[in-house]
Amino acid sequence: MRIKFLTILTLFSVVLFSFRADNPIRIVFFGDSITQAGVGATGYITKMSQIVAKEGLSGKYELIGAGIGGNKVYDLYLRHEEDVIAKKPNIVIIYIGINDVWHKTTSRTGTDADKFERFYNALIKRIQNSGSQVVICTPTVIGERNDNSNENDGDLNFFSGMIRKIAENNQVKLIDLRKSFMDYEIKNNIENKASGVLTTDRVHLNEAGNTFLAETMWAVIKNL
Amino acid sequence: MRIKFLTILTLFSVVLFSFRADNPIRIVFFGDSITQAGVGATGYITKMSQIVAKEGLSGKYELIGAGIGGNKVYDLYLRHEEDVIAKKPNIVIIYIGINDVWHKTTSRTGTDADKFERFYNALIKRIQNSGSQVVICTPTVIGERNDNSNENDGDLNFFSGMIRKIAENNQVKLIDLRKSFMDYEIKNNIENKASGVLTTDRVHLNEAGNTFLAETMWAVIKNL
């Protein structure tokens, strides 16, 4: 999640779809390095745009990436006005939390649980007040072993539980990526490897991971 | 710095001085648990009010505490509108950074240096744009040993260096508490104790610490 900053101008102007006839539904994906990479050639937002096209819905959706490497929930708060609200999206998908947990062990700069919740609630309120629908996601994986033996699994499960409650409390739609990914690993990660199934490095997604993420998210988004 | 939240209403309405004849200079002290305790019976803001009174300037200054235990720079950002700008102060003293360093070792939830700087700059700009003068401080101590052998000294010195540059870059006045406290420890902490000179527990100030802090800050504030 520690990818160097791209020029913000470049980054956020990556508008994948913009057949603006009939006001397409504008969706901003707001997140960290996985979302930053999501607009790349094999990224999950690009993959989702291909699914959308296959379903003959290209004109109906505009997908916008707003991810920056290393971001935690409070970094989203710092830049939500400029990078999300200013874009006037119909829908905002917040996918954050991996670095809030992971940086505890990489650099002792993770996020306290109570503050995670406070910033997340504030962020949802601000974006909702601007008129957008908010959808939130549980974090995916830090290590792909399927038996809860990855070092950060305890915290990842705990933060996922918090996010499920935040969704409930704020009555926003939840995409439970943690559950989907763990189910996938149990079924498909036969050798119980730490990486190489859906990720390249335990965290960042390989092409299979991006495809699976795109499909998992799209199954919810298309029915919003 | 991990003190339970007081009711915010109670906390921030603690206005120590309010002889509002002739529009006194309103100063908000914006910080963490040391500032939260600063409005207590022997806290540094209370001490400063006594100094002000002694100098016959009571009517001229209104000192307001806005400290919350456990706060880091991003927590100040989250609440600066409500807790600072809404109070329309003339001067805002930002005294933050101890938890940004300390929580690295207590709970692995410290603050990355680059983010510390980014949030600090954003905070200064927002408060300046609202019309208040900003003054910033380096952090005091986490451990009072005077030979740079307290566990967090490396980072505290590094963050202090960053804050000095932030002051310079933003052309705001600096109160170099770190330097003042270290000078004091070298002179007075003969036995090289980890606590008990200016603090009770290596971080939170005893009465001598509060008095010294009040004097050190006041020497700058009176000349603003």
Place this chain on the structure above:
Amino acid sequence: MRIKFLTILTLFSVVLFSFRADNPIRIVFFGDSITQAGVGATGYITKMSQIVAKEGLSGKYELIGAGIGGNKVYDLYLRHEEDVIAKKPNIVIIYIGINDVWHKTTSRTGTDADKFERFYNALIKRIQNSGSQVVICTPTVIGERNDNSNENDGDLNFFSGMIRKIAENNQVKLIDLRKSFMDYEIKNNIENKASGVLTTDRVHLNEAGNTFLAETMWAVIKNL
């Protein structure tokens, strides 16, 4: 696990059973604070001695506690000659690993996985070479939540997996406490509490925990 040192003389001379007629089977329990407390009034070694008595086997077993608070695997290595081999036990139950994981988050002084394995193997070899049978245990719990959402669960599960392999590689008997405790929590910790079921503080055992541990260990020991 950070209990102050008792006088070592006192500690290790606590011989609970010593009806030495017909050479009882001498068992040393070698571990950390849980084992140190194990010889207390409601500790697991005391509980086991009561089970042994109930089964009419008091004369047949001599149970000796050799636990010191805060110990990790390398601390056992440092004191194994004096505190275990010198006692010429028939059987040595090694129950270690909680602090090797836990201290990562309390004080950044946990144990690297590869070194854990190296010291554990060396310890087993030394004790076996002295003529005692070795039995090893997986660690119990750091937090009692039953859904792998305790902060240290990832590492605890990983270290438990290592210990199972160490048992296999060294062909020593294993007592899989981790599995027994997790099964118990799933069945009995209905509210998914972090402590209060088998522990007082997420780690150290309450009376129910000591009883459960005594029963679990005894079921293996009686059949050695």
Place this chain on the structure above:
Amino acid sequence: MRIKFLTILTLFSVVLFSFRADNPIRIVFFGDSITQAGVGATGYITKMSQIVAKEGLSGKYELIGAGIGGNKVYDLYLRHEEDVIAKKPNIVIIYIGINDVWHKTTSRTGTDADKFERFYNALIKRIQNSGSQVVICTPTVIGERNDNSNENDGDLNFFSGMIRKIAENNQVKLIDLRKSFMDYEIKNNIENKASGVLTTDRVHLNEAGNTFLAETMWAVIKNL
């Protein structure tokens, strides 16, 4: 300090000087990756051998490297019999402590201060009892900034203080590398860089560092 294990056979048979006429003084350097690299082409032990040769003393000294990457004080304890005592050295130079501090921040597997002291004392006693003279060193640097603003400086200074007392308590000769290196940095690291003066990466020595270390150690060793 996390260098992969070389075959131990290879590593420890690196005997730089062995003109055994008249029983040369055999010196084992017992340490971590810096000592492991010390027998390389530009390593400090190789550099010292060149100094010895220049002083016309080649036949008088036999210098043996016994360093393994990633070692902390307890790792030295684990292998002191095989790697030091078995070599029957006249003098043993123990140079350890960097990883005991550094791994706190890289992997949360540093060493508690009280255990550092306990293992160090045990190690000295064991080696002394085998008939060798022991000399101990304070750790060099983790970051070369000269104003105590490297993240680990607090702990490095604290552990150095402990080692000075260990030397005093055990009445063994001390080589105060920490002091020598800090003095060097203050004088020569004009730009206050974190690396590149005596190290390549804040910890491991470049050629200048190896030369300076060789000279600093030799000044003490030649007068033993």
